[in-house]
Amino acid sequence: MILTKSTLLSNKTITVSGSKSISNRLLILHALFSNIRITNLSDSQDTKLLQAALENNSDTIDVHHAGTAMRFLTSYFAIREGKTTILTGSDRMKQRPIKPLVDALKQLGAEIDYLENNGYPPLKIRGHKLRGGEVKIQANVSSQFITSLMLIGAKLENGITIILEGKITSIPYLEMTLKILRTIGISNSWESDTIKVEPNIQTEKNSQIIPFTIESDWSSASYFYSLAAIGRNSISLKCFKPFSLQGDSAIRELYWEYFGVNTISEGAEAKISLLPESNFKYPERIELNMNACPDLAQTICVTAAALKISFHITGLETLKIKETDRLSALQNELFKIGCLTETTDESIWSTNFIEPAANISIETYTDHRMAMSFAPFCLLQELSIENEEVVQKSYPNFWADLAQCLTPQTDLDEKQ
Template identity: 45%
Template sequence: MQYIITAPAALDCTVKLPASKSISNRALIISALAGSGIMPDNLSDCDDTEVIVKALKDNPETIDIKAAGTAMRFMTAYLATTEGEHVITGTERMKNRPIAVLVDALRYIGADISYVEKEGFPPLKIKGKKLRGGELHIKGNVSSQYISALMMIGPTLKGGLELHLEGDIISKPYIDLTLWMMKEFGAEAEWTSYDVITIKPRPYTPRTYYIENDWSAASYWYEMIALNARPEDRIRLTGLFDGSKQGDSITRYLFSLLGVKTTFEKSADGMPGTVCLKYSGHGVTRLDYDFLNCPDLAQTIVVACVAMHIPFHFTGLQTLKIKETDRIEALKTELRKMGYVIEDRDNSELIWDGSIQGRSANSAPEVAIDTYEDHRMALAFAPMAFVRNYIRINDPQVVTKSYPHYWEHLDEVGFEICEEHKE
């Protein structure tokens, strides 16, 4: 299936963003470890969260988490410390995403985990039991989801957990989000050194929990207002905190560099408020940025910059190679279709000098963007409809992984979306 997307001339809308996938998935695991029968409020309805809900509710012998990397990491640690025997598996892409770092760490503290097919990769056979915990060393430059998975089971371990992170620490805001949420559920956990997290063996306390909406989803609306570049436009995004613990709340800063101004309307009852966006037109002419702490925003910012003709040099992108797809190669391939030739370096950098080779932004109208089973490819490329006559997106249904109602929301604010079936 393919969508042909045409942008509206103007934007003046209020959008109810989806709930945060990152917070939802952590809240579900921590609530389950707390023995809570209370489901978190405002839970995300995206694919990645629903597979965790189903696994926790049905407790099947074989758990299929499909393409949900977060679910694979979090559920692996959860199952290792929870009574029962399970096999956890996923899509073919998931079976090629490495998990040995997490498995080795869990085995070190007593977990019974074996590989069903290929060494170092899912599927996994897990025999859950009480784990001893103790001191554990893990590289800081691996996926922060490995680290968060270990942290969340820390309070359930006999000896607690002293987690030493070696070398550079990437995606630290996600680690801090996990730590903050653990404390919200009564855990004794803190940074005791710049690279050591200490978690006491104190059980979680069951509680009600309200989930903030998703700053990652907000980034695509920031992108839209930046690309339409009309000072008269207004977008209001509901359900967000000023001072959010979500790492991708850095969106507001990054897009301020691209000319988007953010103001907050706070809620009187302490609940999340509304973010108001407008285009100021005062942005940078070149952008250099290290995405070490927010790699999931890379696709949005790369696409925004080429569409706005802003040269860039982006670093800290090493985890993009092992996401839903190889995002570095996917970005290079799809942007090349429109004449934007992006250079990569050391599997961790992307560079664009501002040149367009052979085509203008509006030429080659039949170009279709492939999404590679990666939700963020569809989400990030759709706003390019503002700088082209229209844009074609292949396999647009991939957005259900994190933002199931994205296309409905675009339709509601004036986008024209035509569906075609590929032969």
């Protein structure tokens, strides 16, 4: 897709669909506790794949690139008594680790085999009644493993006690899971290295309907913050409330502190307006640990590169095992927009800014966030985005929503 050099129109309103992370947790919980009623489910492909997997009752489930679907379904099928399921995914999914979760489930008595490579999907899962109790899990690879255990915890007669070993990554996603469980009446606690989810037969037994309205997706909202920061014009977004379950709502503070984009909430319609300060003094250098919000790393790096603000982002150890190796993908593509970087296994920093290439073509590496994070650069220069359909994974309407906010600069020139 070619994005011609464009100007950001003033104060367009975009409605972003429900949070992918919250939706995928709620779908599993709904499959376990049928009295939950969900509103504003995400329209992402990852959510649709998970929904289909839960509704179809097939013996083989293919979740393509959907990491949370893969991880959450592993525990879900491990407790589906009498059912054997083959859980598989895309070539990339077969390179994304799952061993810490499988090991933890095996401690509870689960029967899971690797069908190709040890430690990686596809999996053959024979469902059994598991009683729960204490499990130990390595906590530095992906928080999704721990969430997966927490989601089934209340269905186990002894509940689940999860001992987290090593450094804990992506903490707000664990807090999100705990808060969602509490909202639907499942007691839990997190003290030091121990998370407990209490057994809950109550939620289902009293069969009272539990309504749950999902707030919109803050990771998707981040691309509009980047547009507002680079284009120095306002945008409004719906449906976002001041209080959020999502750690990625930190984008408000990050874009205020580093790029002078103010967020104003307009209560009634759950609308927020992003208003860039006109005389904002940019920082000399952005020093930031983003372990709490890894999905925002690409957005921040591209905004900083576009504005030629040097940066040093750490805490990114999970980026190498996401949809692609995001650190290496970022390094390659930032170079094309004129930002030289160095990386380690958990960090990236800018070393120099040069003139961007004349013809920029951004590779997306089957990663939706590569496409969406580089798109706002079209406010400075025409660029093309390869395999633009990758956005389906989290934000199918992204290109249409982006188009609403932009006008090609040639159109403006002709009108003048």
